[in-house]
Amino acid sequence: MFDSLQEKLGGALRRVRGTGAISEHNITDAVREIRMALLAADVHLDVVRELIGHVKEQALGEAVLKSLTPEQQFVKIVHDELVKILGEPGKLPESAQPPTVWMLAGLQGSGKTTTAAKLARFYKKERSKRPFLIPADTHRPAAIDQLLTLAKQLDIPALQPEKGEKPESIVKRGLAEVQSIGCDLILVDTAGRLAIDEEMMAEAARLKAVCAPHAVIYVADAMSGQSALESAQTFHARLALSGLILTKADGDARGGAALSIRKVLGLPLYFLGTGEKPEALEIFHPDRLAGRLLGMGDVVSLVEKVQDKISLAEAEKAAESFQKGRFTLVEFRDALRQIKRLGPLDKLLGMLPGVPPGAMDALNSDPKQLVRVEAIIDSMTPRERERPDLLDGSRRKRISKGSGVPVSEINQLVNNFRQMEKMMKLMRGSGMVKAAKNPGAFKSKMRELMRKR
Numbered sequence: 001m002f003d004s005l006q007e008k009l010g011g012a013l014r015r016v017r018g019t020g021a022i023s024e025h026n027i028t029d030a031v032r033e034i035r036m037a038l039l040a041a042d043v044h045l046d047v048v049r050e051l052i053g054h055v056k057e058q059a060l061g062e063a064v065l066k067s068l069t070p071e072q073q074f075v076k077i078v079h080d081e082l083v084k085i086l087g088e089p090g091k092l093p094e095s096a097q098p099p100t101v102w103m104l105a106g107l108q109g110s111g112k113t114t115t116a117a118k119l120a121r122f123y124k125k126e127r128s129k130r131p132f133l134i135p136a137d138t139h140r141p142a143a144i145d146q147l148l149t150l151a152k153q154l155d156i157p158a159l160q161p162e163k164g165e166k167p168e169s170i171v172k173r174g175l176a177e178v179q180s181i182g183c184d185l186i187l188v189d190t191a192g193r194l195a196i197d198e199e200m201m202a203e204a205a206r207l208k209a210v211c212a213p214h215a216v217i218y219v220a221d222a223m224s225g226q227s228a229l230e231s232a233q234t235f236h237a238r239l240a241l242s243g244l245i246l247t248k249a250d251g252d253a254r255g256g257a258a259l260s261i262r263k264v265l266g267l268p269l270y271f272l273g274t275g276e277k278p279e280a281l282e283i284f285h286p287d288r289l290a291g292r293l294l295g296m297g298d299v300v301s302l303v304e305k306v307q308d309k310i311s312l313a314e315a316e317k318a319a320e321s322f323q324k325g326r327f328t329l330v331e332f333r334d335a336l337r338q339i340k341r342l343g344p345l346d347k348l349l350g351m352l353p354g355v356p357p358g359a360m361d362a363l364n365s366d367p368k369q370l371v372r373v374e375a376i377i378d379s380m381t382p383r384e385r386e387r388p389d390l391l392d393g394s395r396r397k398r399i400s401k402g403s404g405v406p407v408s409e410i411n412q413l414v415n416n417f418r419q420m421e422k423m424m425k426l427m428r429g430s431g432m433v434k435a436a437k438n439p440g441a442f443k444s445k446m447r448e449l450m451r452k453r
């Protein structure tokens with residue numbers, strides 16, 4: 001989604017992340033790249049200015065440069081500013097007295113008909129609503145059939161217009177029919193044109209008067225960038241829109257519209273359309289979108305995958321010993337085994353807050369290395385495993401002989417252990433280990449940490 005923006009923002013942040021030490025100089029560079037990424041994605045100039053201004057101001061503050069993890073602090077600042085710009089997620093208004101009526105408006109080809117079906121499916125499946133579809137686009141010959149076909153496919157009732165029936169009449173009959181079949185959510189699909197014209201506006205306004213909707217949803221094509229917002233503005237002046245759904249956010253839509261809506265129109269974004277299929281509809285979550293744009297992955301699904309692979313029993317055992325402040329080479333070996341099981345996920349884990357940069361690199365090596373690590377640890381005395389600080393030069397030489405692994409690798413192992421130890425301390429401080437014992441709490445803790453990043 002929003003691939004090019006993602007790529008550019010990711011690149012700008014990698015530049016900062018990879019440096020190890022952040023400085024005034026590379027912050028300026030990174031900020032400039034972020035600015036260019038946003039402009040290239042067709043984000044409104046005012047929005048870019050505001051975001052960049054805030055990021056720069058905070059990033060150059062003492063608190064960041066002097067913090068332990070300036071890189072992560074910087075990413076967090078950008079993330080939080082993106083979330084702020086994206087605004088609170090919108091919630092489509094529902095009537096206390098059913099049925100709720102939502103009308104869809106927008107230009108031709110923006111995805112109104114598809115979105116009407118998507119919304120009906122979503123609210124039926126996820127919110128236990130009983131939707132009803134009214135096809136009121138009588139201008140495009142196939143538009144009515146298109147919606148009726150989707151309705152049939154999704155097993156959702158819809159009004160069957162008569163031949164040559166006017167849109168007002170269709171809507172009126174639809175509202176009447178709903179009374180008898182007991183649906184509680186009515187979606188009215190309307191006609192659009194290629195460009196805004198007075199006749200279309202007048203028709204939309206008449207339909208609005210007839211159906212008295214609880215929300216007028218503007219459907220905008222994300223691919224059309226800022227011009228989607230300009231037409232939305234015209235519709236808003238005439239129809240008093242409630243909010244927007246951005247379609248075609250899949251593929252290479254540049255993302256500028258999504259980032260500018262709140263600031264430019266002051267209207268909420270409800271959903272993103274992410275494909276042609278009826279199920280390709282996502283609730284708009286500002287923090288998730290910001291995370292995705294910054295290449296932070298989808299935390300929620302990441303966390304689920306991690307939980308899938310880590311045995312809870314082992315995690316609990318490990319959590320207990322960490323909590324007691326115990327972290328020796330024995331726990332290190334067990335932890336390595338656990339993390340190995342995650343496969344490429346360890347790279348993603350490396351992006352989590354509290355994980356020092358590079359700490360996970362130690363684990364990215366090939367599985368054969370684990371065998372050698374075990375050989376090294378097995379060649380130690382129990383006391384050495386408990387207290388790695390005992391491992392002086394002569395002991396390392398002895399272990400090298402016993403395990404058949406060169407001293408340089410033993411040194412490496414001790415370094416990796418130290419890094420991991422540091423990480424464990426950080427994790428202990430963050431309360432994550434405690435949370436790890438309870439899957440629900442673990443998930444929300446991860447989300448919270450991610451948001452704080």
Ligand code: GDP
Binds near residue numbers: 272
């Ligand atoms: P309408 O004229 O506003 O009713 O637009 P339609 O619903 O007929 O959609 C126009 C075209 O856009 C169709 O080919 C849809 O399949 C496609 N479309 C709609 N929403 C999306 C979306 O979220 N992603 C993609 N890739 N295509 C979409």
Ligand code: MG
Binds near residue numbers: 114137143189190
């Ligand atoms: Mg249509």
